[in-house]
Amino acid sequence: xxxxxxxxxxGHETAALQGANYTPPVNVRRMLSELALLPVWYADKGDYVYxxxxxxxxxxxxxxxxxxxxxTIFSSETSRLRTSSFPEMLAAPWGLSxxxxxxxxxxxxxxxxxxxxxxWKDDYVTLTGRQTGAACFKKIRQLLPDVSFPSPPxxxxxxxxxxxxxxxxxETSVVKTPYSSSGRGLLWLNDxxxxxxxxxxxxxxxxxxxSVSIEPALDASRNFAMEFFIDKQGNVRYEGLSxxxxxxxxxxxxxxxxxxDDLENTVSFSIGKTRFQQVKEAAAEAVGEIYAGYSGYxxxxxxxxxxxxxxxxIHPCIEVNLRYTMGMAAIRLFEKYIHPDAHGVFxxxxxAEPEMAxxxxxxxxxxxxxxxxxGKLRCGYLSLCPVTKQTHYIAYLIIQ
Numbered sequence: 487x488x489x490x491x492x493x494x495x496x497g498h499e500t501a502a503l504q505g506a507n508y509t510p511p512v513n514v515r516r517m518l519s520e521l522a523l524l525p526v527w528y529a530d531k532g533d534y535v536y537x538x539x540x541x542x543x544x545x546x547x548x549x550x551x552x553x554x555x556x557x558t559i560f561s562s563e564t565s566r567l568r569t570s571s572f573p574e575m576l577a578a579p580w581g582l583s584x585x586x587x588x589x590x591x592x593x594x595x596x597x598x599x600x601x602x603x604x605x606w607k608d609d610y611v612t613l614t615g616r617q618t619g620a621a622c623f624k625k626i627r628q629l630l631p632d633v634s635f636p637s638p639p640x641x642x643x644x645x646x647x648x649x650x651x652x653x654x655x656x657e658t659s660v661v662k663t664p665y666s667s668s669g670r671g672l673l674w675l676n677d678x679x680x681x682x683x684x685x686x687x688x689x690x691x692x693x694x695x696x697s698v699s700i701e702p703a704l705d706a707s708r709n710f711a712m713e714f715f716i717d718k719q720g721n722v723r724y725e726g727l728s729x730x731x732x733x734x735x736x737x738x739x740x741x742x743x744x745x746x747d748d749l750e751n752t753v754s755f756s757i758g759k760t761r762f763q764q765v766k767e768a769a770a771e772a773v774g775e776i777y778a779g780y781s782g783y784x785x786x787x788x789x790x791x792x793x794x795x796x797x798x799x800i801h802p803c804i805e806v807n808l809r810y811t812m813g814m815a816a817i818r819l820f821e822k823y824i825h826p827d828a829h830g831v832f833x834x835x836x837x838a839e840p841e842m843a844x845x846x847x848x849x850x851x852x853x854x855x856x857x858x859x860x861g862k863l864r865c866g867y868l869s870l871c872p873v874t875k876q877t878h879y880i881a882y883l884i885i886q
Contacts, residue, residue, distance in 0.1 A: 490578035491534045491560060491601055492525035493589060494518060498581025498809045499665040502614040503695065506584040520879040521834075523871045525580070526555045528810075528818035534560045534575060536593070545872045552858045553823045553868070574600040581809030582610065582782060604781075613780055614808045615664040616699050617641060622786070623803035625772040630764055636801055639699035645688060651700060652678040658703040660736075663691045667807050669737030674703065704791040704801060706732075710753050711785040711813045712769050718781045722774040724766065728785065728813025729753065740833030741816035743883065745826050756790045756798045765802045773806070785811040819883070825862040830885035836878055843880050847873040854884055 495501070497514040510518065522537035523545065529535055535557055546554060560572070579586035582604055590601050612618055620638050627635050639662070642648045652659065656678035663671035673687050680688070691698050709732050713725040727749045731739040742749060754762040769786050777784065787804040816832045824830070837843040847869055856866035863885055870881040 488574055488576045488602065489532045489534055490529065491536060491575040491590070491593075492529050493536045493577070493579045493586060494522050494524050495580045495583075495586050495589070496521075498579075498583055498586075499614055499667050501581070501583040501585040502611055502808075503665040504585075506588045508583070508585040517879050520877055521871050521881050523559065524815065524881050525578075526557050526559070527823070527870055528815050529555065529557045529578075531556045532558075533578075534558045534572075536560045538562065539872070550856060550858070552861050553863055572597075572599045574602065576602045577604055582606070607779060609779060610808070613777055616662060616666075616805060617664060617697075618776060619803060619806040620699070622769075622772050622776045622806055625776055626765070626768045626802045629768040629771060630802075633761070633764070634799060636702065636704065636799075639701040641697050641699050643692065643697045645685065645692065648688060648698070648700065649680060652680065655702070659700055660703050661688060661691075662699045662701075663695050664697055664699065665695055667805060668812075669732060669735065672736055674735060704789065706789045706791045707798070708753060708756060708790040709787070710749075710789070711787045711807075711811065712766060713783065713785045713811065713814045713817060714770060714773055715783050716774065716777060716781055720774065720778055722770045724770055725783070725814060726817040727753070728811070728816055730813060730816075738812065738834070740831050741813055742829070743816060743820050743824060743832055743885065744829040745820070746817075748829070753790065757800050761800065765800060769802060772803075777806075777808070780808065782808075783810045783814055784808050785813050823863050824883075824885060825859045825864045827859070828862075828864050828885045830883055832883050833881075835880045835882065837880075838878065841875050843877045844873055844875055847877075847880060847882075850882065850884065 496517050497510045501508040519539050522539050523535060525535045526546065537559060538561065546559065577590045584606055587603055587606055590603055593599065594601050623638050640651065652675065659675045659678065661673040661675065673684060675684065688698060709730050711728040713728055715723045715725055726746055729742040729749045729752055733739055750762065773784060773786065785807040787807065789801050789804060790798055791801060793799050819832060835843065835846065837846060850867040854867035856868065857864050865885050868883045870883065873880055
C-alpha cells in the first residue's frame with residue numbers, strides 16, 4: 487500500500503467552486519500555514535504530511551513517545567535533502583478540489599517526486615454545494631416518513647424573491663451561501679426585515695455564488711455529525727459520531743472527546759436510541775445514493791433542537807461536508823492517542839494580537855500537565871501544531 491501525502495487545505499468549499507485558480511483569503515492562508523501539521527494526528531503509520539511552514543524540525547521528536555505520530559514531515563527543507571528517497575505517494579488533501587490537484591502537480595514538478603493524483607469529476611462542484619446537501623436531507627425525510635423533521639431550505643437567486651419570502655415568514659431565519667461550511671457564510675435575520683447591510687451581504691453572495699438558501703432558525707441544544715467514508719465501489723462505511731459546540735451564530739467551537747458510546751449517549755438521551763439508529767441508517771443510505779460517484783470522507787452535520795412545544799426533535803442534515811472534517815480528526819485522535827477513561831475537547835483558537843497565542847499556549851501547558859495511562863494520554867494540554875511568537879491559530883487538546 488502506497489503511503490499518503492496529506493495536505494491540509496481549509497476553505498475547500500470555495501475552492502471547489504472557483505477551480506484551479508482559487509486563491510485563499512489571508513485568514514485561510516494563515517490557517518493553512520500554521521495548522522499544516524494537523525494531519526500528522528490522523529495520518530496512518532508511514533504517511534507523509536506536507537508543510538511550507540518553517541516549523542521547528544524537532545516538533546515530532548519532542549513529543550512524548552506515547553503519543554508521537556510515526557509519520558514524516560514533507561517540507562521544502564526535507565525534500566531538498568531526501569527527494570530521491572521518497573516513495574511513490576497517494577495525494578490525500580483535506581478536501582478535494584482542482585486547486586488541491588494543481589497543488590500536488592506543482593509539488594511533483596518542483597521536487598521530482600511521484601504522487602498518484604485523485605480523479606477530478608465536474609460533478610464534484612455540484613456535490614459540494616448546499617443544494618446537494620438539501621437533496622440528501624429530502625432523501626432522509628423520504629426514508630423516515632413517520633418522523634417530523636423541519637422543512638428543507640429554499641434557494642433563491644433574486645433579491646426581490648428573498649424579500650417576498652421574508653415578508654411572509656417574519657420569524658428568525660438563516661441565509662446561507664451555497665459554498666460555505668463550519669458556521670461561515672451565514673446571515674441571521676431576526677424579524678424578516680432586511681437592513682441595508684443585509685441587502686448588501688445578500689447582493690454580494692448572489693454575485694459571487696449565484697444563489698443563497700433560506701431556512702428557519704432552530705433552537706439548537708446539541709450539535710453533532712455522523713461521519714462516513716465512501717469507497718471507490720460506492721460502499722458506505724460509518725466512521726463514528728462527532729459531537730461539537732458552536733457559537734450562538736453557528737461558528738465551530740470545538741469537538742468533544744470521549745468514547746463513542748458516551749458521545750452517542752449525549753445525543754440519544756435527547757431523542758432516544760431508536761430514533762438515533764433510524765437516522766444513522768437513513769443517513770448512510772441517503773449519502774450512498776445522493777453522493778454516488780464520490781469516493782472519500784464526508785460528514786453529515788445534524789442537531790437536536792427544541793420545538794415550539796418544548797420537546798426535543800432532530801434535524802438530520804443541516805449540511806454535508808464533502809471532505810475530511812474536524813469531527814473525523816477528533817474521532818481518529820481519540821482512537822489513536824487518548825485513554826478510553828478520559829474525556830476532553832479538541833478545539834481551534836485564533837488570537838489576533840501578536841504573541842497572544844504563545845501566552846495562551848504556555849499558560850495551558852502549565853495548568854494542564856500531561857499524564858499517561860497504559861501508553862495513552864490520560865490528562866493534560868497538547869498543542870497539535872508548532873506554536874511560535876508568530877502563531878495566531880492553535881489546534882489543541884485539553885484532556886481531563
